[in-house]
Every structure is written in C-alpha cells, then in structure tokens.
Amino acid sequence: MPRPPESTVLGTLMLGTLVALGGLSTTPAQAQNPADQPFVAGEPLNLSPNARTYGGFRFAESMSYDAERDLYVAVNAGIAQDIIPNDGYISLINPDGTAHTLKWIGVNRNGLTLNHPLGSDIINGLLYVVDINVVRWFDMTTGEPRGSITVDDALRFNDLEVAPDGTIYATQTGTEDPDTWRVYRITPQGESSVFVADPVLARPNGIAFDPQGNIVVVTVLSNDVLTYSPSGTLLNTEHAVDAGNDGLVVLADGTKYVCSVRQGTVSRIRPGQPAEIVASGIPSAASMSYDSRRNRLIIPMNNWNAFTVVDLD
Numbered sequence: 386m387p388r389p390p391e392s393t394v395l396g397t398l399m400l401g402t403l404v405a406l407g408g409l410s411t412t413p414a415q416a417q418n419p420a421d422q423p424f425v426a427g428e429p430l431n432l433s434p435n436a437r438t439y440g441g442f443r444f445a446e447s448m449s450y451d452a453e454r455d456l457y458v459a460v461n462a463g464i465a466q467d468i469i470p471n472d473g474y475i476s477l478i479n480p481d482g483t484a485h486t487l488k489w490i491g492v493n494r495n496g497l498t499l500n501h502p503l504g505s506d507i508i509n510g511l512l513y514v515v516d517i518n519v520v521r522w523f524d525m526t527t528g529e530p531r532g533s534i535t536v537d538d539a540l541r542f543n544d545l546e547v548a549p550d551g552t553i554y555a556t557q558t559g560t561e562d563p564d565t566w567r568v569y570r571i572t573p574q575g576e577s578s579v580f581v582a583d584p585v586l587a588r589p590n591g592i593a594f595d596p597q598g599n600i601v602v603v604t605v606l607s608n609d610v611l612t613y614s615p616s617g618t619l620l621n622t623e624h625a626v627d628a629g630n631d632g633l634v635v636l637a638d639g640t641k642y643v644c645s646v647r648q649g650t651v652s653r654i655r656p657g658q659p660a661e662i663v664a665s666g667i668p669s670a671a672s673m674s675y676d677s678r679r680n681r682l683i684i685p686m687n688n689w690n691a692f693t694v695v696d697l698d
Contacts, residue, residue, distance in 0.1 A: 426528035427492035429477075429485055439482055443474070445685040446503040447544070447672035448692060449512065451477075451525065456485055457676070457683050459692065460505045460514055463491075473499035473516065475528075480679065482694070490528045497530060504544030504555075504592075504672050515542035515555055520571060536577045540565060544633075544672050546592045546600070554580060554600055556589040568592065568602060568613075581617050585609070591633030591643070591672060603630040603643050610643060610654060625652035626660045632673035632684060644670035644684055651682065651695060664695045 444462040451458050456477045463472030474491025478484060491499060499521070502514040511531060512523045518539040522531050534553075536542075545555040551573035559565025563584045570580035580600070587606035595601050599620060600613045608630065610623040629647025636642075641654040644667070651664040651673075669687040676683055682695040 422493075422495035424496040424527075424529050425493055426490065427486045427488045439484060442476065442685070442690045442692070443472075444688055444690070445476075445671070445692065446687060447505040447514075448674045448683045448685045449505045449507045450674045450676050450683065451507060452677060453510075453525070455480060455678065457674070457692075458505065458507065458512060459685060460502045461491075462501045462503065463499075466501055471498055471500050473502040475499075475502070475512070475514075475523075478692075480676065490523055498533075503542065506545055506547045508547045508549065509551070513545060513547050513553065515545050517541050520545065520553055520555060534571055534575045534577070536569060536571065539567075539569060539577075542569070543590050544592050546594055548594070548598075554592055556592050556602065558588045558590055558605060568600070581613060583619075585611065585619070585622075590631045590646075593633045593635045595635050595641075596637055596639055601633060601635055601641065603633045605629055605631070605646075610641060623654050624660060625654065626650060626662050627652065631671050634673060634675045634682060636675070642673070642675075642682060644673050644682075646670055646687070651684070663697065664693075667693045667695075 442459055442461055445459045447460045449458045459476040459478055461474050474488045477486040477489045500516050502516045505514045510525050512525050514521050519533050519535045521533040524531050539557055542555045543558045545553055547553050553571040555569045557567040566586040566588055567579050568581045569577055571577045587604040589602045589604050591603045593601050602611045608625045608628040610625055612621040614620050625643040627645040627648040627650050629645045630643050631646035632644040634642040639656040643652045646669055649667045649670055650662050652660040653663045654660045667684055668689050671685045671687050673682050673684040680697045684693045
C-alpha cells in the first residue's frame with residue numbers, strides 16, 4: 386500500500402495485540418565497497434532473565450512464518466528513500482512476541498542492498514522479498530543475499546508468492562491507471578512477463594497459491610478474491626466482507642483468510658460458503674502469514690510499527 390507522509394509515520398502511536406517498539410535508524414547509510422567487506426548477519430539477543438523486548442519495526446509491510454526455526458520474519462521498509470536510501474531491514478520475532486533478532490538482515494550494509502522491501506515468502510530455504518522493481522532472495526540459515534532479479538518495466542511490486550520450482554508471481558498495485566494493474570511472472574531463469582493485466586485486477590495486492598496450484602489475488606479497490614489458473618485464465622471470483630484488501634492466506638483445505646488494510650478486518654472464506662468476519666479493529670492490516678503450529682494469523686500493521694496475532698478456531 387502507499388506509505389503515509391514521513392511526519393505522520395514518525396508521530397503515530399503504536400498499538401495492537403502485540404506492540405513493537407520503534408526501531409528508528411538515524412544514522413545515514415555509509416558508502417562502502419561491498420567487495421571490501423564480508424557479509425554480516427545480526428546476532429540474537431542475549432537478555433538477562435528479568436528483561437523482555439518486543440521487536441523493533443519500521444513500517445513492516447509483510448511477515449512470513451519460518452517453520453524450520455519456529456520464528457516470525459518481519460520485513461521492514463525502514464526510513465523513506467528520499468530521507469535515507471537503502472534502509473530496509475528484516476527482523477526475527479519469537480512466537481510470544483519477544484524479539485529474537487532486531488536486525489537479522491540489515492545490521493550493516495556490507496554486501497546488502499534492501500531499499501524498500503514489502504511482500505515476502507519463504508520457500509526451499511530462501512526468503513524472497515520484493516524491493517521496488519527488484520525481487521531479492523536471502524539464505525534462511527545465514528541471512529546472506531543469494532540473488533536478485535530486476536524487472537525493468539515494473540513500477541513497484543507489492544507482494545509475491547514463489548512456487549517450489551522457483552517461479553515467482555508478483556503483484557503490481559500500480560496507480561489509478563488500470564493499465565498499471567498487473568501480476569508478473571518471473572521464471573527460475575530470470576525471464577519476466579506479465580501474467581495478468583486486466584481491469585478486474587482493481588489494484589492487486591496480496592497473492593497466494595491455492596491447494597491446486599492456482600494463483601489467488603486480492604485487490605485494494607474491491608472485495609474480489611480472484612483465482613487464476615497457471616495459464617492466466619480467471620477461474621473463480623469470491624468476495625471478502627470488506628474491500629481495501631492487502632493480506633491473503635490460503636490453507637490446505639482451501640479456506641481463505643483476507644485482511645483489509647483499510648477497514649482493519651479479517652474475512653474467512655470457507656469453500657462454498659460466504660465470507661465472515663473473524664477479527665476486526667486491526668489498523669493497517671497488511672501482508673499477513675499463517676503460523677501452522679498454533680493455528681494463528683500474524684498480521685503486520687505498517688506505519689503502526691506493530692503486529693497483531695489472531696488465534697483461529
């Protein structure tokens with residue numbers, strides 16, 4: 386979603402089921418030659434037993450669940466590009482809300498470019514993020530950058546989903562011009578193409594696969610939940626309760642959860658049933674993920690610099 390003015394972000398009060406203490410960076414990025422410095426990942430906190438820290442975020446747009454380590458991965462856009470370029474970073478959060486590593490990726494910029502990361506996905510031991518018109522991926526063990534693909538004709542990606550074979554599907558929410566409403570497909574070989582460009586994609590945002598391998602997309606300007614075949618054919622249109630949607634989770638049984646960044650609600654759409662509200666009152670509910678161990682949604686809250694947990698029945 387478009388970010389608010391920096392003055393608004395700096396003055397926003399933080400709230401939510403679990404509130405993250407602001408991780409504001411005030412040190413300008415230093416120019417370094419990456420070839421002269423080794424890559425360094427951040428270290429976990431080593432607090433005394435009487436201390437508790439809740440993760441420091443800076444405009445966290447997306448979260449992903451790392452099932453291997455049972456951690457939440459929060460992707461932070463950082464300070465706006467016109468103030469501090471290349472300020473994005475990635476945090477690791479324990480499931481109880483305490484910080485594991487405040488700046489896992491981004492503790493320094495040695496060998497790292499991460500300008501304004503938004504959507505994320507974990508697949509095959511790699512963390513994929515969209516960063517303006519670039520898709521980057523990182524080693525989930527070491528945090529080290531492993532590769533990137535630039536799509537020259539893309540304006541700004543919002544979210545992505547990655548298939549087991551490495552094929553990337555990325556949404557471009559675009560502008561008010563319907564010609565910019567697109568979903569891109571990027572092959573494992575790095576070849577990019579427009580997967581879907583259609584006015585029905587009313588500013589596409591969240592994206593996920595369904596159990597059959599189809600591509601599901603939610604939009605900002607409508608409450609449509611659109612399912613496309615791998616060939617780009619529109620197969621089905623469902624509806625969330627509210628419009629203004631951002632986050633999308635699809636479970637193995639086909640149940641879909643959709644969160645509205647504008648209304649602060651979470652809709653559940655069970656197969657063949659109308660949508661119902663399962664949570665509300667979550668400001669700026671953005672690109673959420675699913676904690677399969679605890680049957681819960683983890684929802685970042687953008688400029689509220691926090692995330693909310695929604696336990697499901």
